[in-house]
Amino acid sequence: MDNAEKFLHIGVSALMAAQTDFDLRQKNYEGDQQLPYAPEGVSLEYHELRKQAIANWLQPAMDAPVQRMEAESISDEAGKTDTQAWQDWVAFDLETRQKVVYTQMMVQGRGVMSVSKTSAAGGVGVKACVENGRRVYLHPDPADPFEAQFAVKMWVENQRPASGLWVPTQAMGALGSKVVAVVYDAVECVRFEKPGTEGVGGWQRVASTPHGLGAIPFVEFGHNVDADNGTHTVIDQLIPMQNAINTIRFNTLLAMQFSAYRQRVATGYDPVLRDAQGEVVYVKDKQGNAIVGPDGQPVPQLRPSGRVGVDRLLVFPGSDTKVFDLDESNLQNYITVYTKFLTDLFSKAQTPPQYGIDRMANLSGDALAGAESTLTSLVNDLKREANSGMRKVLRLVDAARGEEPRNRRIEWSDTEPKSFSQIIDGVTKLIAADFPRRGAYDMLPGATPVKVDQWMDQWAAEQRDRASTLMLDQTTSDLGDSNVLQLPASGE
Structure with a gap:
């Protein structure tokens, strides 16, 4: 087994192992969250309330710093505006797609971009793309974990839309569906393919092509990296807090549904109708025969209970009958707990409380800046991390053109509230x-x-x-x- 095949198995295994965590974070970010707990056998009304209880606060918490990330120009080593680099930025459509990288940094802990040569009229063109981190694996160099030893990109081609029917892997391969994985090192890229969409074996080498960049053509934008270049995303700690908030909303909806109003209760009241001798009167059909219920016993006649109204008097027969009220639930207690949990979530995400709670108004510029100080610090961290990645991307663009790589930096728009x-x-x-x-x-x-x-x-x-x-x-x-x-x- 050569290096390309060895790297292939390492990369494919790592991508498949990371799918569960990746999908969990993405679903929670998009609002597809765990329903609050309800015991088995509850009614459809309970299930509907569980769905209504979901309120996605993770998305605004993750988007708040990303919305402050807006590149306005690119400067060269001398600090002057680099017109050519900015033209490339616009040509690569990074004015809009840059948000994808920053969002993946917040949600998944890492964003990925790639640089490649393309065929263009009059010579070789350059293309810089935003990649989905779910499909790209960068293996850290054992000697320097902040540099990649190799990269693997895997995707599915010719996959038909899901029909709800299970189809064997072999049948999917016969229909033309296949998995493609490309291994990249500093010199070349090796393409592997296999039929179907499952399993880790059965790969066949298809082609090997030099990419001509002199470096691995992928750049990772890590967030909250440690000494081994491992990334850590705060959403992993926010998901349990979001589930707790959904549970509080569910309990609040239950209280609103069943105990938010004053309830009248009658005890000692016998609703069964009896004759003058005290015998139970049973329901009979047209022929005068007693109707038998599902339990095999005759069905007794019941007195209609009193109907509540401002012009009606409730009268219950029986010497032991008592009527009283049950006080309604205090929903303010639920709101207080909900607000506290919501504040904790946004504090953990370093997001100002006004993003989740309407509690701030008529603030001066200094007061507003102070309220957003933690978010400002988070945005500054993201900008430094993004600048490091964009610098590497622009150096790869130079290498793809055959030019001497230069150091540049992103100049950010001032998006702080003032x-x-x-x-x-x-x-x-x-x-x-x-x-x-x-x-x-x-x-x-x-x-x-x-x-x-x-x-x-x-x-x-x-x-x-x-x-x-x-x-x-x-x-x-x-x-x-x-x-x-x-x-x-x-x-x-």
Whole structure:
């Protein structure tokens, strides 16, 4: 067995072993969560309440930091805007797909991107793609776990939509379905295929092709990595908390359904109808025969119980009959517990409470920034981790073009909440203090290099117009002074 086959079995086994955890995290993130516990044999009403109890708070907790991740430009080693790199960024459609990488970092602990050469008119093109971490395995180098020794990508081709019928693996292979796995090292990629969609054996080597990048063409974006480059996602700790919140909602719905209103109770009341001698009166058919119930006993006649109403009086026969009320449940206790559990979940996710609870209003810019300080720290960590991965991706793009790899970094948009009036006041004071105008404009919300260039051009045009107006006014004033008619003084 050569290295490619050995790497194939290691990678395929690792991908299959990770599927359960990957699917569990993804389903919980998407809201497909565990139903609250209910004992066996409960009614359909209970099952419907279990479904209604699911409230997916994991998705906003995971999306909150991702929504703050927005690249606005790419700078080179000298700190200047790299126009070519930004054009590549747009061409690779990373303006929208970058979110996929950051979301996988939050939910799965790792995002993955790949770089490859493509056939293009006039030469060799380059393609950078966002990958699904479920299908890509990067094996850490034993000497340096932060570098990959090899990579394996596995996917299914020609798989037909599920019909609900079980189909043997051999039959699926006969229908054209097959599994493809490609092993990558620093030099080449080796393609393996096998019919069907199950099992770990039966692989056949199909092709071997040099990829020409001089490095493994995959980049991992790890989140919360340890000293062995192992990733840790907080969603694993949030899933039990989400299940507890769903259980509290289920209990609240039960209380609302069955004990949220005052209940009237009667004890000692005998509903069975009796004759003057005290004998039970039974239900009879048209022929006068007593009707027998499922238990084989005659069915007794029952007195109708009193109907509650504002214009009715409840009267129950019997000397031992007692009527009283049961107080309704205090739903506020459920809401208090629910709010506390929800706050704990968002605190664990480093997400401000206003994302889950409507408890903040009319806050100043400083107060809002303080409330979001933990989220800001989390976003800064994500940006540093994403910058490291994007730098490697851009270096692979250089290698694919046959150029000398360069170091670049992502410049992020300022998406932190701030008071607009405070920003304008600060920018105005900076400009008045002879701070570079371009740098001051760059602090404005929504500022991008293109917008700043436009603002500078508009300011320069206004300055030219103002100077022209002043020059025209001065010229007119000078001409007016020289052509003043001097009238002779009185008596001359």
